[in-house]
Amino acid sequence: DVKVTQSSRYLVKRTGEKVFLECVQDMDHENMFWYRQDPGLGLRLIYFSYDVKMKEKGDIPEGYSVSREKKERFSLILESASTNQTSMYLCASNMAGWGTEQNTEAFFGQGTRLTVV
Amino acid sequence: EDKVVQSPLSLVVHEGDTVTLNCSYEVTNFRSLLWYKQEKKAPTFLFMLTSSGIEKKSGRLSSILDKKELFSILNITATQTGDSAVYLCAGGPTGNQFYFGTGTSLTVIP
Numbered sequence: 001d002v003k004v005t006q007s008s009r010y011l012v013k014r015t016g017e018k019v020f021l022e023c024v025q026d027m028d029h030e031n032m033f034w035y036r037q038d039p040g041l042g043l044r045l046i047y048f049s050y051d052v053k054m055k056e057k058g059d060i061p062e063g064y065s066v067s068r069e070k071k072e073r074f075s076l077i078l079e080s081a082s083t084n085q086t087s088m089y090l091c092a093s094n095m096a097g098w099g100t101e102q103n104t105e106a107f108f109g110q111g112t113r114l115t116v117v
Numbered sequence: 118e119d120k121v122v123q124s125p126l127s128l129v130v131h132e133g134d135t136v137t138l139n140c141s142y143e144v145t146n147f148r149s150l151l152w153y154k155q156e157k158k159a160p161t162f163l164f165m166l167t168s169s170g171i172e173k174k175s176g177r178l179s180s181i182l183d184k185k186e187l188f189s190i191l192n193i194t195a196t197q198t199g200d201s202a203v204y205l206c207a208g209g210p211t212g213n214q215f216y217f218g219t220g221t222s223l224t225v226i227p
Contacts, residue, residue, distance in 0.1 A: 042219035108159035
């Protein structure tokens with residue numbers, strides 16, 4: 001079974017702190033994604049990565065950065081956390097390569113509920 | 118702008134009812150549509166649809182895609198309380214992004 005693991009289920013951070021959310025997948029997937037999920041807004045893509053050291057902005061990248069130094073690990077970084085970044089963060093991965101014609105389903109981690117106070 | 122719209126936003130039914138969830142999409146270079154079920158944890162994959170008019174079934178759940186009218190439906194027959202969840206629809210173009218709808222919250226009461 002594909003496994004996508006997020007390092008924390010719950011986090012509470014203070015405004016201004018630097019926050020790292022870690023995600024690891026064990027299926028050698030090329031693509032990894034970070035979404036945030038808010039009531040009434042659904043899942044919104046923050047960043048995705050299609051290869052090591054490669055990244056693309058999603059719909060809401062402001063206030064976030066990412067790092068993909070190894071294929072299996074994709075980190076989301078909040079440089080200076082703010083209260084409007086309180087949300088559920090979901091990591092996902094899939095095996096479609098960039099430019100291929102076939103998507104495959106994305107597998108999700110269990111989510112990190114981040115509260116910024 | 119690419120977008121996926123789901124309806125209704127929420128639904129309450131009795132056990133045994135049949136429900137139909139709707140998903141319409143506007144996705145550039147559309148390639149596939151995915152359905153997920155989300156309880157109080159990570160979304161779990163239900164279906165991927167790439168061809169118009171071909172129904173996919175899994176137990177009491179089924180789904181179909183209409184690429185001409187740009188929508189998909191997810192049917193659940195003989196609903197059970199364990200079907201209570203948020204159902205997410207996502208449209209995928211070529212490449213790697215998935216555009217998600219806001220979800221339909223289904224509550225099945227005994």
